[in-house]
Amino acid sequence: MIHDPHWIGYLSLPLLMLGAFGLYALGRRVRPAIAALGVSLTVTGCLYIGGVFGLFTSLMRGLGDVDPGFTDGAIATYAAATADHGAYGLTRTLAQLALLGLAVQAMALWREPHIPRWATATVILGCTLFLAFWDIDNLMIVGEMCLIAGLLPISRELRRDYRAT
Numbered sequence: 001m002i003h004d005p006h007w008i009g010y011l012s013l014p015l016l017m018l019g020a021f022g023l024y025a026l027g028r029r030v031r032p033a034i035a036a037l038g039v040s041l042t043v044t045g046c047l048y049i050g051g052v053f054g055l056f057t058s059l060m061r062g063l064g065d066v067d068p069g070f071t072d073g074a075i076a077t078y079a080a081a082t083a084d085h086g087a088y089g090l091t092r093t094l095a096q097l098a099l100l101g102l103a104v105q106a107m108a109l110w111r112e113p114h115i116p117r118w119a120t121a122t123v124i125l126g127c128t129l130f131l132a133f134w135d136i137d138n139l140m141i142v143g144e145m146c147l148i149a150g151l152l153p154i155s156r157e158l159r160r161d162y163r164a165t
Contacts (some may be wrong), residue, residue: 005137006060010053013046019151020046020101022158026115027108038105045098051091055081096131103127106150114157122150 020042027035059081066074082088106123109115126146133139 006053006056010050010057013050013053016049016098017043017046020105023102023105023109023154026112026154026158026161027105030111031108034108035105038101038103038108041097041101041104043101045095045101048091048094049098052088052095055088055091092134096134099127099130102147109154112157114160115154119150119153122146123154124150126150 020039024035024039027038059078063074063078084092103124106120106127109120110117112120123146126143126149129143129146130140131143133143
């Protein structure tokens with residue numbers, strides 16, 4: 001069942017990109033260049049997160065079906081496929097651009113008059129925690145809670161801005 005959270009993350013990536021464009025819509029009013037950099041990093045990182053989640057959803061499911069006689073070979077294959085060097089290490093590192101991009105977008109919103117500064121600081125803190133504890137799920141959830149707490153008031157401003165147009 002370890003692949004289920006990765007499936008949820010994989011299938012929610014379009015929502016993360018949609019949210020990045022929403023943050024860009026708010027941030028471009030105050031700091032357009034920083035907002036554009038942030039959305040570019042986020043979208044690029046989302047492509048690589050898709051690769052990381054795709055690896056885990058296919059690899060973990062396959063490992064669950066390995067014949068017990070091939071366990072040693074499966075473990076060796078898993079170790080080689082998820083080693084920090086090579087394609088996986090590069091893909092995982094580039095996937096972190098998504099969180100870096102969200103933090104940059106929060107920085108672009110710092111001077112937005114209708115968004116509380118604590119909300120942008122909380123998003124930046126959440127991204128920092130998420131990146132600092134990458135692959136440590138119990139600690140990444142703390143960063144995720146910070147992201148949710150900071151993005152709620154920002155989403156209210158996005159809805160208010162949408163209704164005004």
